Amino acid sequence: MSDSPEDTIVAAVLDAVAEQRLPAGAKLGEQALSDLFECNRANVRRALASLAAQHVVELRPNRGAFVITPSPKEARDIFQARRALEHTIARHAAGQAKKADITYLRRNIAEETQARRAGDKPAELRLSRQFHMSLAGIAGNKVLERFLSELTMRTTLILGLYATAGGSHCAEDEHDRIVDALEAGDADELARLTDEHLHHLEAGLSFKTPKPVGSNLRDQLLGPVATNM
Amino acid sequence: MSDSPEDTIVAAVLDAVAEQRLPAGAKLGEQALSDLFECNRANVRRALASLAAQHVVELRPNRGAFVITPSPKEARDIFQARRALEHTIARHAAGQAKKADITYLRRNIAEETQARRAGDKPAELRLSRQFHMSLAGIAGNKVLERFLSELTMRTTLILGLYATAGGSHCAEDEHDRIVDALEAGDADELARLTDEHLHHLEAGLSFKTPKPVGSNLRDQLLGPVATNM
DNA sequence: TCATCAATGATTGTTAACAATTTATGTTAA
DNA sequence: TTAACATAAATTGTTAACAATCATTGATGA
Numbered sequence: 001m002s003d004s005p006e007d008t009i010v011a012a013v014l015d016a017v018a019e020q021r022l023p024a025g026a027k028l029g030e031q032a033l034s035d036l037f038e039c040n041r042a043n044v045r046r047a048l049a050s051l052a053a054q055h056v057v058e059l060r061p062n063r064g065a066f067v068i069t070p071s072p073k074e075a076r077d078i079f080q081a082r083r084a085l086e087h088t089i090a091r092h093a094a095g096q097a098k099k100a101d102i103t104y105l106r107r108n109i110a111e112e113t114q115a116r117r118a119g120d121k122p123a124e125l126r127l128s129r130q131f132h133m134s135l136a137g138i139a140g141n142k143v144l145e146r147f148l149s150e151l152t153m154r155t156t157l158i159l160g161l162y163a164t165a166g167g168s169h170c171a172e173d174e175h176d177r178i179v180d181a182l183e184a185g186d187a188d189e190l191a192r193l194t195d196e197h198l199h200h201l202e203a204g205l206s207f208k209t210p211k212p213v214g215s216n217l218r219d220q221l222l223g224p225v226a227t228n229m
Numbered sequence: 230m231s232d233s234p235e236d237t238i239v240a241a242v243l244d245a246v247a248e249q250r251l252p253a254g255a256k257l258g259e260q261a262l263s264d265l266f267e268c269n270r271a272n273v274r275r276a277l278a279s280l281a282a283q284h285v286v287e288l289r290p291n292r293g294a295f296v297i298t299p300s301p302k303e304a305r306d307i308f309q310a311r312r313a314l315e316h317t318i319a320r321h322a323a324g325q326a327k328k329a330d331i332t333y334l335r336r337n338i339a340e341e342t343q344a345r346r347a348g349d350k351p352a353e354l355r356l357s358r359q360f361h362m363s364l365a366g367i368a369g370n371k372v373l374e375r376f377l378s379e380l381t382m383r384t385t386l387i388l389g390l391y392a393t394a395g396g397s398h399c400a401e402d403e404h405d406r407i408v409d410a411l412e413a414g415d416a417d418e419l420a421r422l423t424d425e426h427l428h429h430l431e432a433g434l435s436f437k438t439p440k441p442v443g444s445n446l447r448d449q450l451l452g453p454v455a456t457n458m
Numbered sequence: 459t460c461a462t463c464a465a466t467g468a469t470t471g472t473t474a475a476c477a478a479t480t481t482a483t484g485t486t487a488a
Numbered sequence: 489t490t491a492a493c494a495t496a497a498a499t500t501g502t503t504a505a506c507a508a509t510c511a512t513t514g515a516t517g518a
Contacts, residue, residue, distance in 0.1 A: 074371070
């Protein structure tokens with residue numbers, strides 16, 4: 001199960017971002033990574049190049065690699081793209097969901113609800129993302145799946161930056177209703193619910209109070225101060 | 230206008246693929262590239278990693294980098310994804326096309342027609358791709374634009390592998406009608422025409438006679454021999 | 459003649475040392 | 489105290505040499 005060091009690093013960074021352990025703006029030093037994963041810097045750099053190509057990290061010349069911090073405009077673009085992709089995914093998933101898929105999704109929702117009640121935000125985020133990716137898997141289009149994977153990753157960063165208190169868990173029973181439509185094979189309803197769900201998610205954002213992205217210490221000690229313009 | 234060597238290489242490879250000078254399966258040797266672009270192998274490898282992340286080249290361990298050869302299934306996925314993206318792009322472009330955009334697109338079509346009549350296939354492919362990318366630019370969503378850029382690139386490879394004689398230029402006046410709808414601001418019609426256009430393109434493919442992909446020399450010297458399964 | 463195998467050449471992968479740049483630290487002067 | 493400047497440390501970028509792997513060629517034997 002052990003991949004190349006490059007893939008290991010990429011997977012680890014993506015997992016960390018998906019659970020919001022790595023916040024937007026975090027620096028990914030080459031030496032730190034090569035120490036952590038016990039490999040040489042060449043592998044680290046390839047991994048960072050891959051992550052940069054996925055727009056999950058940003059490579060600033062002579063500065064290093066940083067987790068991206070999506071702007072409000074980028075956030076809008078990403079949600080718009082997600083609606084385009086997930087609309088199509090919904091339509092194609094409707095036809096070919098098996099019984100096993102439905103039970104898997106129900107279980108996923110249950111776990112997500114549990115995580116939310118337990119206050120386990122990393123697990124909640126990971127499971128919510130997994131829900132959307134599972135639908136993409138059912139649709140069976142690898143291209144759409146990969147694109148959506150990238151966008152859900154960036155959505156997690158967006159939520160970390162712009163989510164309001166009430167916004168992020170308005171999706172309470174929406175996932176449930178989505179599975180209902182999937183089970184019923186109602187493509188139109190499924191597509192409609194998916195669109196709606198994403199609109200609700202986006203509506204829960206606020207770009208007026210940008211949680212600042214800093215060098216880790218300052219915002220943990222001094223709290224939010226608007227630094228980025 | 231001179232970027233980093235990495236970006237130069239990436240751009241050059243993408244241009245070559247977009248004009249079908251680099252066919253599917255072509256090998257991209259590290260030394261060959263570092264000689265061509267007068268840089269060290271480290272830059273070449275980063276460039277190849279980026280191209281691999283865009284799924285334009287494939288990195289086979291200990292073998293090297295090769296231009297991908299899309300399978301029929303991948304071709305279907307790619308067209309499905311393109312319809313999803315370009316449908317949304319069409320809807321959003323309809324609202325905000327300026328006069329300059331229209332004249333630019335008309336000129337683009339004229340050049341494409343001219344290239345087709347002159348039998349200049351590379352130019353024709355490049356201009357056709359440019360047409361679709363210009364629409365994406367008008368829509369103003371960078372995410373959709375980048376995704377479509379990747380898919381049009383891979384579409385060029387698909388056409389090189391599976392295009393039939395009559396199929397590739399059935400698009401004769403379809404681009405024209407698309408601009409008509411865009412100019413009229415008719416979002417529904419624009420979306421419909423775009424869908425139709427992509428369906429026609431896909432319908433012009435044939436997966437029964439796979440033009441074989443070889444090590445550059447063989448198929449240029451010996452002609453098509455079915456090697457890939 | 460054909461298949462198998464060994465040796466050679468070419469290509470990719472890895473590593474370490476060095477150079478260039480940025481960031482942090484400390485000092486000095488107003 | 490603050491600002492500007494100089495020094496030192498840390499980080500990224502580059503290069504070259506070496507190791508490992510793969511492809512090709514030629515030889516050997518049935």
